[in-house]
Amino acid sequence: MRALQSALPLLLPSLILLHLLAxxxxxxxxxxxxxxxxxILVSPPPSLSTLPTHIxxxxxxxxxxxxxxxxxxxSLLLATLTRFFLHADLFGHFRAFGNTFFGTPLHFAHSQLLFHSLVNKSAQQTARFILGSLTALALVRYARGxxxxxxxxxxxxxxxxxATQFHIPFYASRTLPNTFALLLTTEAARAFLPVPGADAKSQRGQVTRGIYLLVAAGVIFRAEIAILLATQVLFLLLTNRANIYTVILAGLPAAALSITASVLVDSAFWLRxxxxxxxxxxxxxxNGAxxxxxxxxxxxxxxxxxxxxxxxxxxIPLLLxxxxxxxxxxxxxxxALPQLAFVALYSAQPHKEARFVIYAVPPLTAAAALAASYVWTRRARTAVYRVGAVALVGGVVxxxxxxxxxxxxxxxNYPGGEALWTLRRHVEGGGKTGVVRVHMDVLSCMTGVTRFQEEVPLAPLFRSGEAPLEGAVVVPEAKGGVVEWRYxxxxxxxxxxxxxxWExxxxxxMADPAAALGRWxxxxxxxxFGGVEVLRPGEWMWGLSDGEVWGLWRETWEWWGEGWEGRGGVVMGLLGDGLFRExxxxxxxxGWWVGPRMERKIYILRRVPDMLDDYK
Incomplete structure (x- = not known):
C-alpha cells in the first residue's frame, strides 16, 4: 500500500504528458x-541598443x-528553459560531430544555423512539455503538502x-496566462496549508510566501487573482493565522517588485x-469590453x-x-471557503470562462479528498462506509x-495544425525544392498554426497586413535541395x-475553397469534430475487406515515429479519416457506433500549374 501511495504522484505528470501527446x-x-x-527562443534580442529595431x-x-x-x-522564462533544454540535447551532438569529422569545434554561427533548422521540429512540444512538467511539479508538491x-x-x-479530471491535465501544458498563474496559485495554496509541529515564526513565513505568490500572479499574469488574494487574506485574518501587519509587510514589497518586473520587461518588448x-x-x-x-x-x-x-x-457531494x-x-x-468566495465575487463579471476560475480547482479538490479519505479509511467498519467506498471507486472510474x-x-479540434503538417508532408515527400508560398485563412491560424511549425533554415516571419509579400520573410534565397516555406x-x-x-x-x-480566387x-x-453521431450496423461502412482495413491501421501507426506532429497525425488519421470508427x-x-461526427474543416489547395506564370 505504501509503495502504491509513493507511485501515485506519477499519475499527474503521466496524464499531463498523455494530453500533450493526444x-x-x-x-x-x-x-x-x-x-x-x-x-525569444529563435531570435533572442542581440543587445539593448538594437532591441527596438530587432523586435x-x-x-x-x-x-x-x-x-x-x-x-x-x-514566455521569457519558458523560452530560456526551452533553449537550455534544446542546447543541452542538440549542441552536444553537433559539437561531437564537428570534433569527430572536422577536427575542430563547430563555429557558433554554424551552430546557430543548425539550431534554426532543427529547433522548430520539436521546440513547440518541448516548451509545452516543460510548462506541463512545472505544472505537474506544483500539483505534486501540493499533494505532498x-x-x-x-x-x-x-x-x-x-x-x-x-488526475482523473480533464481540464487541469489538459491546460497544464498550454501557454495560457491562466496556466502560468496556476503555477503560482497552486504553490501559494501549498504555502497556506498547516504544517504540523511548526513554530509560529515558520507558519508566518509560510503565510508570507503564499501572499507573495498570489500578489505576483495577480500583478503579472491575471488581474482577477487580486480577488482570490483578498478572500484568502480575509480568511487568514478572521482565523488569526495572520495579522494586518504581516499582510502589509508581505503584500507591499511583493506588489512593488512584481510591478517593477512587469513594467521593465514588458515595456522593453512592447516598445512603450x-x-x-x-x-x-x-x-x-x-470599459466592459x-x-x-x-x-x-x-x-x-x-x-x-x-x-x-x-x-x-x-x-461536490464530497466537498459538502x-x-x-x-x-x-x-x-x-x-x-474551500476562500476559493468559493473568490468564485462568487468574480461571478459579477459578465464574461465567464471556466479557465478564469481554474485556480480554485486544486484546493476544492483537496477539500473533497478530505471526505474521500474519511470514508475510505472507515470502509471496513460498517456497510454504509463499504457502500461509500464502492461509490468512490465508481466515481473515479x-x-x-x-x-x-x-x-x-x-x-x-485542431485542423489548422494538422493541415500545415499534412501540407509539408505532401510537398516535401513529392521532392519539391525552392520557395513555397502558402496562404493560411483565419480558421487555420486559430486552430493550430504557429510559428514553431515553420521548417526552414532560418525561421521566416509572418508578414503584417501592410507588408509586401517579398518583404514578409527575411531569409536567404532558396538553394538546391531545400524547401523554403513562406507563410x-x-x-x-x-x-x-x-x-x-492570390497569384x-x-x-x-482554406475553410472555404471558393474564397481562394483563381483556379485551384x-x-x-x-x-x-462536428458533433456526435449514432450509426447502426450497415450504415456508412467501408467497402474494404478486413485485411485491407488492418493494413490501413498498420500504415497509420507508422506515423508515430515522425515526432510530435506525427503522433498528432496518428490521432487525426484514426479519427479524422474514420479508421478508428471502422x-x-x-x-x-x-457495426454500432456512438461517437464524434467528423466534418470537413480545412481544404489544402494547390494552384493549377498553368496559372503559376512566374513560379514555374
Whole structure:
C-alpha cells in the first residue's frame, strides 16, 4: 500500500504528458505566449541598443498584438528553459560531430544555423512539455503538502481525484496566462496549508510566501487573482493565522517588485511604457469590453463551470460532506471557503470562462479528498462506509472515462495544425525544392498554426497586413535541395478580394475553397469534430475487406515515429479519416457506433500549374 501511495504522484505528470501527446497543437487563446516563446527562443534580442529595431522586424506581436497586451515574463522564462533544454540535447551532438569529422569545434554561427533548422521540429512540444512538467511539479508538491498536513490518505485521494479530471491535465501544458498563474496559485495554496509541529515564526513565513505568490500572479499574469488574494487574506485574518501587519509587510514589497518586473520587461518588448495587467483590467472590467466575447448568467461558474472542472460526480457531494463532518470541517473550510468566495465575487463579471476560475480547482479538490479519505479509511467498519467506498471507486472510474472522452473529442479540434503538417508532408515527400508560398485563412491560424511549425533554415516571419509579400520573410534565397516555406496570414477583405493577391501563392489552407480566387485544386481535406453521431450496423461502412482495413491501421501507426506532429497525425488519421470508427464497428461493436461526427474543416489547395506564370 505504501509503495502504491509513493507511485501515485506519477499519475499527474503521466496524464499531463498523455494530453500533450493526444492534442499536440494549440488554439488562438494560447497564441500570444506561444508565439512570444518562439520569437525569444529563435531570435533572442542581440543587445539593448538594437532591441527596438530587432523586435519591430522579427517579433509576431508587433503585427498581431491581440485585443489586450499580455506579459512577456512567462514566455521569457519558458523560452530560456526551452533553449537550455534544446542546447543541452542538440549542441552536444553537433559539437561531437564537428570534433569527430572536422577536427575542430563547430563555429557558433554554424551552430546557430543548425539550431534554426532543427529547433522548430520539436521546440513547440518541448516548451509545452516543460510548462506541463512545472505544472505537474506544483500539483505534486501540493499533494505532498496535503499528506504532511492531513495524512497520506488525503494526499493520495487528492492525486486520484485531480488526475482523473480533464481540464487541469489538459491546460497544464498550454501557454495560457491562466496556466502560468496556476503555477503560482497552486504553490501559494501549498504555502497556506498547516504544517504540523511548526513554530509560529515558520507558519508566518509560510503565510508570507503564499501572499507573495498570489500578489505576483495577480500583478503579472491575471488581474482577477487580486480577488482570490483578498478572500484568502480575509480568511487568514478572521482565523488569526495572520495579522494586518504581516499582510502589509508581505503584500507591499511583493506588489512593488512584481510591478517593477512587469513594467521593465514588458515595456522593453512592447516598445512603450506598459503594465499589461493594468491595461487588461481597464479594457475588460472598467470599459466592459470583455462582454463582446459573450456574457453568462451570474450563477454559471457554480452551476456549469465548477461541476465541469471538478468532473467527478461525487466531488461536490464530497466537498459538502467535508464541510459538514466535525472531523474535517475546519480543514475543509480553510481549503474551500476562500476559493468559493473568490468564485462568487468574480461571478459579477459578465464574461465567464471556466479557465478564469481554474485556480480554485486544486484546493476544492483537496477539500473533497478530505471526505474521500474519511470514508475510505472507515470502509471496513460498517456497510454504509463499504457502500461509500464502492461509490468512490465508481466515481473515479466514471470521471476517468469522461476525461478520456473529452480528450478524445478535444484532439479533433485542431485542423489548422494538422493541415500545415499534412501540407509539408505532401510537398516535401513529392521532392519539391525552392520557395513555397502558402496562404493560411483565419480558421487555420486559430486552430493550430504557429510559428514553431515553420521548417526552414532560418525561421521566416509572418508578414503584417501592410507588408509586401517579398518583404514578409527575411531569409536567404532558396538553394538546391531545400524547401523554403513562406507563410501569409492576410485578413484584409479588400486584399483577399483581389485576384492578383492570390497569384503570389502556390498553396492555400482554406475553410472555404471558393474564397481562394483563381483556379485551384484540392490536394487534401482535413476533418474535425462536428458533433456526435449514432450509426447502426450497415450504415456508412467501408467497402474494404478486413485485411485491407488492418493494413490501413498498420500504415497509420507508422506515423508515430515522425515526432510530435506525427503522433498528432496518428490521432487525426484514426479519427479524422474514420479508421478508428471502422475498426471498432467491424471488430468490437458489431457495426454500432456512438461517437464524434467528423466534418470537413480545412481544404489544402494547390494552384493549377498553368496559372503559376512566374513560379514555374
Amino acid at each position: 492534442a499536440p497543437y494549440t488554439k488562438v487563446e494560447e497564441s500570444f505566449n506561444l508565439q512570444a516563446t518562439h520569437d 519591430r522586424t522579427t517579433y509576431d506581436h508587433i503585427s498581431f498584438p491581440g485585443a489586450v497586451p499580455r506579459t512577456f515574463i512567462g 496535503l499528506s504532511r498536513a492531513f495524512g497520506p490518505s488525503v494526499g493520495a485521494w487528492y492525486v486520484v481525484l485531480q 511604457p506598459i503594465w499589461p495587467e493594468l491595461e487588461s483590467f481597464i479594457f475588460n472590467v472598467v 470583455s462582454s463582446e466575447w459573450g456574457v453568462s448568467p451570474w450563477h454559471t461558474y457554480f452551476t456549469s463551470s465548477l461541476p465541469k472542472l471538478l468532473l467527478n460526480p461525487l466531488s 460532506l467535508a464541510l459538514s463532518l466535525p472531523a474535517t470541517s475546519r480543514a475543509a473550510r480553510a481549503l 466514471v470521471s476517468f472515462v469522461a476525461a478520456m472522452g473529452m480528450l478524445f473529442v478535444s484532439a479533433l 501569409d496570414k492576410m485578413e484584409d477583405a479588400a486584399q483577399l478580394g483581389d485576384a492578383v493577391f 503570389g501563392f502556390e498553396y492555400a489552407l 485544386e484540392v490536394v487534401d481535406t482535413i476533418w474535425g 475498426v471498432v464497428r467491424r471488430f468490437v461493436t458489431g
